Amino acid sequence: MLSFNNSFTQFFTPTYGNCYTFNVRENGETLYATSTGDEEPLALTLNVEGDEYVGALSPYLGVILQVHHPDIMPFPIEHGEKMSPGFSTNIGISKKQFLRLGEPFACLKLCEANTSIEKCGCVKPIYDINPSCDPFNETDRACLKEMEESSLEKALLECKCYPPCSETVYEYSSSFSVWPSEQSWIFLKQDLENRTSRPIVSSLKYARENLLNVHIFYKTLGFRTTVEMEGYKLENLIGDLGGQFGLFVGMSLLSLVEVFELVIDLITRLLKRDHNNVRSISRKSHVETET
Numbered sequence: 208m209l210s211f212n213n214s215f216t217q218f219f220t221p222t223y224g225n226c227y228t229f230n231v232r233e234n235g236e237t238l239y240a241t242s243t244g245d246e247e248p249l250a251l252t253l254n255v256e257g258d259e260y261v262g263a264l265s266p267y268l269g270v271i272l273q274v275h276h277p278d279i280m281p282f283p284i285e286h287g288e289k290m291s292p293g294f295s296t297n298i299g300i301s302k303k304q305f306l307r308l309g310e311p312f313a314c315l316k317l318c319e320a321n322t323s324i325e326k327c328g329c330v331k332p333i334y335d336i337n338p339s340c341d342p343f344n345e346t347d348r349a350c351l352k353e354m355e356e357s358s359l360e361k362a363l364l365e366c367k368c369y370p371p372c373s374e375t376v377y378e379y380s381s382s383f384s385v386w387p388s389e390q391s392w393i394f395l396k397q398d399l400e401n402r403t404s405r406p407i408v409s410s411l412k413y414a415r416e417n418l419l420n421v422h423i424f425y426k427t428l429g430f431r432t433t434v435e436m437e438g439y440k441l442e443n444l445i446g447d448l449g450g451q452f453g454l455f456v457g458m459s460l461l462s463l464v465e466v467f468e469l470v471i472d473l474i475t476r477l478l479k480r481d482h483n484n485v486r487s488i489s490r491k492s493h494v495e496t497e498t
Contacts, residue, residue, distance in 0.1 A: 219332045219342060220284065223271060232277040240425050245297060248424035252399070254407060255292055257417050268292060272421065274300050276375040288381070293415035295386035298423045300379040302430035307372050326354045386420050387411070 215227040229249070230238050257268050271287035281287075290296055323330045327350035329340035340347040387395045389411060395418075396408040408414045 223284065226281070226283060228281055230277055237277055240428070243425045243427055245299075245422055245424055248297075248422040251421040251423075252395075253419050253421065255417050255419070257292070268416075270419065272298075274298070274377040274379055274423065276377075279375070290419055290421065292417050292419045293385060294383045295420040296422070297382045298379050298421065299381075299426040300377045300423065301426050303376050303378060304430060304432045305371075305374045305376070305435070306432065307374070307435040323351065323354060327351060380426075385415075387414055387418070 215229050216231045218226050218228070220226055253270055255268060255270060260268065267289070269289055269291045271283045271289055273281050273283040273287040275281050275286070320330045320336055323340070324338075327340065327347065329338040329347060330336045331351065332339045332342060340351060342348065392408065392411045392414050395414065399407045408418065
């Protein structure tokens with residue numbers, strides 16, 4: 208039960224039934240937080256209406272909550288946190304942004320949707336893609352179940368998926384307390400009846416078995432950005448190659464000069480040696496003539 212349905216967008220999941228998203232950008236102007244802490248949180252009072260749960264299909268009683276960016280499709284089954292009736296939950300969130308390099312982003316969920324269309328001719332209602340499978344149609348449910356058990360894993364392995372180039376995530380911590388207290392449930396009952404114009408809370412037992420309270424707030428308005436950068440750019444490679452080439456060329460020139468100097472040395476020594484040999488022969492000839 209939600210008292211302000213105009214602030215929420217409803218969608219349906221085969222696993223958890225009705226889901227509601229608050230502050231969706233497509234609904235108009237996006238709401239922004241201007242303060243931190245639990246003084247001005249987003250406060251929700253939720254009624255899980257446990258008496259409407261269906262036996263074997265509903266082993267758990269409570270809600271699943273996911274905090275996500277307004278532009279991101281929510282997947283509470285994978286990224287949500289379970290919350291139980293009878294408790295007040297405070298959730299403090301902090302924003303983190305990732306800026307990555309790399310290949311274009313291909314979502315695993317899109318691969319799953321494509322496989323679903325190929326095998327069953329429709330997709331789960333959560334994807335908001337036509338044609339949408341009828342969650343109450345036994346044939347559609349059986350096909351989706353068979354797809355998930357047989358061909359989906361293979362399709363996801365063959366799908367080339369990369370991290371998104373830009374991603375905003377929210378880290379959050381939570382604390383719990385029993386709610387409502389014995390002294391306050393009467394005031395809660397009156398407040399809810401004034402807002403909805405119908406009786407909701409019949410007893411403290413019913414309140415603790417069906418109602419839960421959630422406060423969501425920013426721990427800080429600052430956020431951390433992680434930027435992925437190239438560790439070794441092309442210009443670095445060219446510069447290093449140029450430096451190495453220059454070093455090798457410099458060494459080669461020095462080596463050529465040394466070789467040239469060595470050749471001149473050898474020629475000079477050979478010339479000196481030949482000259483000395485000629486002088487020695489000339490002296491011997493002169494001595495023999497005198498004799």
